[in-house]
Amino acid sequence: MASHRITAHTDIRPAGELAGYLSDLAAQLRGPRHVREAILTELRDGLDHATEDHIAAGLPPDQATTAAITQFGTPHAVADAFGGELATAYARRTIVWFIATGPLVGIWWLLLLHPSPWRTGLIALLGAIPVIPLIVVAIATAGGTLATTGPLMRWLPETGPRWALAATTAIATLCMVGDLTMITMLMISGMPTRPLAAIAVAASLTRIARSITTVRHATRMRSR
Amino acid sequence: MLPMRPELLKGHLDALLLAVLETGPQHGYAVIEALRSGSDGALDLPTGTVYPALHRLERAGLIASDWQTVGGRRRRSYHLTPAGHAALGEQRAVWDQFSTAVTALLTSRTWPATA
DSSP states (O other): OOOOSSOOOOOOOOOHHHHHHHHHHHHHOOSOHHHHHHHHHHHHHHHHHHHHHHHHTTOOHHHHHHHHHHHHOOHHHHHHHHHHHHHHHHHHHHHHHHHHHHHHHHHHHHHHHOOSSSOOOHHHHHHHOTTHHHHHHHHHHHHHHHHHHSGGGGTSOOOOHHHHHHHHHHHHHHHHHHHHHHHHHHHHHTOOOOHHHHHHHHHHHHHHHHHHHHHHHHHHHHTO | OOOOOGGGGTTTHHHHHHHHHTTSOEEHHHHHHHHHHHTTTSOOOOHHHHHHHHHHHHHTTSEEEEEEEETTEEEEEEEEOHHHHHHHHHHHHHHHHHHHHHHHHHHOOOOOOOO
């Protein structure tokens, strides 16, 4: 068998069968685009290596490609095998998005509704922004999921893909409930319309839209 | 030698992959081939087992990957991180203990009588 250490070698042009296989596989992978593209590029290189091996073993090129594809498995089986990693990648990327954008949404509500005078303690802050407990739960869930699906899983119990997706759904739902609560509070408060309020509502509506998309995607990935 | 079912490797696949990468950077297909040739064909693991396992090890920080362009093709090669070297050492110690205990039990022909 040929050595597969990193050495220069001749290129093998994609046969129609190989291109069709990768196209079928691409259609069945679900998850972040850059991860899917990386998987396809990596598998393409592996398939080329397998084809080279079969040619070296005496098969004609077309049969070598067929043998390599058979060796790698059906597109459905390979897509299934990568499902967990893709789901985890999706969960981690989405959670990072919620963590990164949380302050960008929250700051407008804080500026708009902060208790006056400014430093009156936690009770006054909770009265002005009652969704703070939801934010705390969302941050704890996000932190825990990132920790147990990343490098810290060497020491902590690993969170599987289904639980990572469940956590992502929970975080998106908490954000949605929080945003809807804040918008409803503003509407029933009778507060005069100000640019700050418009920015806060726009930020929350944007996050609600993203949360709905997240819940839909995560639910679809969990059901696979 | 008959190929082993991937389920039999549950709990040991990480250590096997780390051991294969201990000798130097390798790409995914080379790892599959190294497992097969290093076990005289007993560990003929499917693509769907090895590639996702490599991605998971990278997520755990035990291995890292680099993309290179070789002969016009993009290739991802994996190498052990310092944490991966440490984890491999730990898993070797665990395996030594485990295999010694299991071998002692499976090769024992006389069992102590029970009351």
